[in-house]
Amino acid sequence: MTTYSFRLFIAGQTVRSQEAVANLRLLCDSRLRHRYDLQIVDAVERPELAEEERILATPTVIRLSPSPQRRVIGDLSDHPRTALALGLPNASPHSEEVRP
Amino acid sequence: MTSGNGPVSRVATAINGFDQVALGGLPAGRCTLVTGTAGSGKTLFATEFLARGIQVHDEPGVFVTFEEPPADIRSNALSLGLTIAEWERDGKWAFVDASATSTEEGAIIGAYDFHALAARIGHAVHTIGAKRVSMDSLGTVFLRFPGQATVRQELLRVAESLESLGVTSVITTERETEYGSISRFGVEEFALNNVIVLRNNLIQERRRRTLEIVKLRGGPHRTGEWLFTIDPRDGIVIVPLAFLAPHEGAVVRDRVSTGLPDLDEMCGGGVYRDAMILLTGPTGVGKTLTALRFVAAGVEAGERCLLYTFDETRQQLNRNASGWGMDLSAMEATGLLQVVSEYPETSSLEDHFILVRRVVEEFRPARLVIDTLSALERIATPRALLDFFVALGAVLRPRAITALLTSLPADRTASSAGLGIAARIDSLTDVSVLLRYVEMAGRAHRAIAVLQTRGSAHDHRIREVLLDSAGLHIGDPLHGVSSVLAGYGEPVFTADPYGAADRRAPAPRVDLDG
Numbered sequence: 284m285t286t287y288s289f290r291l292f293i294a295g296q297t298v299r300s301q302e303a304v305a306n307l308r309l310l311c312d313s314r315l316r317h318r319y320d321l322q323i324v325d326a327v328e329r330p331e332l333a334e335e336e337r338i339l340a341t342p343t344v345i346r347l348s349p350s351p352q353r354r355v356i357g358d359l360s361d362h363p364r365t366a367l368a369l370g371l372p373n374a375s376p377h378s379e380e381v382r383p
Numbered sequence: 384m385t386s387g388n389g390p391v392s393r394v395a396t397a398i399n400g401f402d403q404v405a406l407g408g409l410p411a412g413r414c415t416l417v418t419g420t421a422g423s424g425k426t427l428f429a430t431e432f433l434a435r436g437i438q439v440h441d442e443p444g445v446f447v448t449f450e451e452p453p454a455d456i457r458s459n460a461l462s463l464g465l466t467i468a469e470w471e472r473d474g475k476w477a478f479v480d481a482s483a484t485s486t487e488e489g490a491i492i493g494a495y496d497f498h499a500l501a502a503r504i505g506h507a508v509h510t511i512g513a514k515r516v517s518m519d520s521l522g523t524v525f526l527r528f529p530g531q532a533t534v535r536q537e538l539l540r541v542a543e544s545l546e547s548l549g550v551t552s553v554i555t556t557e558r559e560t561e562y563g564s565i566s567r568f569g570v571e572e573f574a575l576n577n578v579i580v581l582r583n584n585l586i587q588e589r590r591r592r593t594l595e596i597v598k599l600r601g602g603p604h605r606t607g608e609w610l611f612t613i614d615p616r617d618g619i620v621i622v623p624l625a626f627l628a629p630h631e632g633a634v635v636r637d638r639v640s641t642g643l644p645d646l647d648e649m650c651g652g653g654v655y656r657d658a659m660i661l662l663t664g665p666t667g668v669g670k671t672l673t674a675l676r677f678v679a680a681g682v683e684a685g686e687r688c689l690l691y692t693f694d695e696t697r698q699q700l701n702r703n704a705s706g707w708g709m710d711l712s713a714m715e716a717t718g719l720l721q722v723v724s725e726y727p728e729t730s731s732l733e734d735h736f737i738l739v740r741r742v743v744e745e746f747r748p749a750r751l752v753i754d755t756l757s758a759l760e761r762i763a764t765p766r767a768l769l770d771f772f773v774a775l776g777a778v779l780r781p782r783a784i785t786a787l788l789t790s791l792p793a794d795r796t797a798s799s800a801g802l803g804i805a806a807r808i809d810s811l812t813d814v815s816v817l818l819r820y821v822e823m824a825g826r827a828h829r830a831i832a833v834l835q836t837r838g839s840a841h842d843h844r845i846r847e848v849l850l851d852s853a854g855l856h857i858g859d860p861l862h863g864v865s866s867v868l869a870g871y872g873e874p875v876f877t878a879d880p881y882g883a884a885d886r887r888a889p890a891p892r893v894d895l896d897g
Contacts, residue, residue, distance in 0.1 A: 294499055299494055299495075303493075330499075333499045334503045337481070340491075340495040340496065340499060355489045356491045356492070359492055368492065
């Protein structure tokens, strides 16, 4: 089974940051169960990591694996589009995913 | 963008000529928007703002690039002798690379901000202790991210974060036309306090670059468009025109010889050492000869002389000089004479000015000849030529250089398209000398008149000039002629006497006055 790995860049503990984390977790939980790991990086605290990945906008999520890398910018509030952009498998029928 | 009144101190950019136009530099600790069309020199301005900061003030700088990758900026700057890679190694320069090619942008889903960018810039500023930041250029960000309003607001926040870092910054942005709204995407809304416009016009098939300071908070600045050029050695050079303060040093009281004892006498005993002499006359009347005598007198007195000719090649000048018994090569061999022969068309007027200034600074002449100013009319608008002249004065006067500038008579252009250079700069020169043809009793005579010698008495009579192999001699006053001052001599009895002389030697001129 493929394991997914994500790095989510946020900037401070803002509402937008929290929404992005919640949206991504919800998506991953519903579509990947436990087959993923998620690293959250605060660009304000770790600007050198943002520099390394050349992050401009926050929130930005990078799918580190499986390759190729994919990036999605924004608070990820549109779940189906986010899932598509990150290449996640289809959701189970009872998912709580929302489309804004 | 931040409130608060009172004086804002300025940061000298050390970009050639800019601080004089801005009366000190850019507002310290603030953002300044630099806007211009493609190719107007925005990126160079942003680059030089940091480079001169490092070179002149030892102030490290951070370059945020949205458009060109750092490698391109490094190599472009290197062609101007700016060693960014070295400065990066020395911790004086840091890039924040936000260029599109290096950023794998994905889909944009939902709300976002540019806090990560602000954090990266802040990190770079703290790491190298930067005092200056350049961001180049905002327009591309609008093309990469959706929602103009959001992008504008987020960029505003980034700009504010720069001010809170205490750095002085330059932000560049595009505009679509040379005149009209300040920039695309309404960026000016958040940078209204400090705005500079760079323009790149083609006027009469010649490129004309100008810089205009639209506004700078907390103090005065000069208004209007200032010519600048991009010099392969010095980068941006704003041609220092009328803003160069009049020379306030000691007034020069000693006089020097023009090389023609009779002319010295007419001027009241030579000319002041810092004088600018304007010699006007039609082709063939003796301007170049007078100029060569002026140079020879300088060399004999052990003074360094710089001779610029825009009309003749070096060989032609040598031949003419030897015909009059002067050996230019021998004078050059003494190290006291430097001859520069250039066709006006080889560069723009601004570039000519910068070259003249550079040679003056390096050769440090006591005398300068430009033969003729009129040749420059072929490549410049009247306004630009006037600026050139004023700027030249600002270079020469503080150094007390005696200058002899030759020109065709003003009336030649007066008939076709406004005043020639001679008429326009007349009031700016110290000594004004006319050489003219006069036809009397079926013979062409030459006449000389000294119209003004600022600060001293002079001979008001119109005198005859004799030209022979030994040179130019001033003879008796001419009687029975009129209209010499109008640009041509006319015997009181004859109509249109000079027409033949005029047609004999048409001036190499293209009027660009429009």
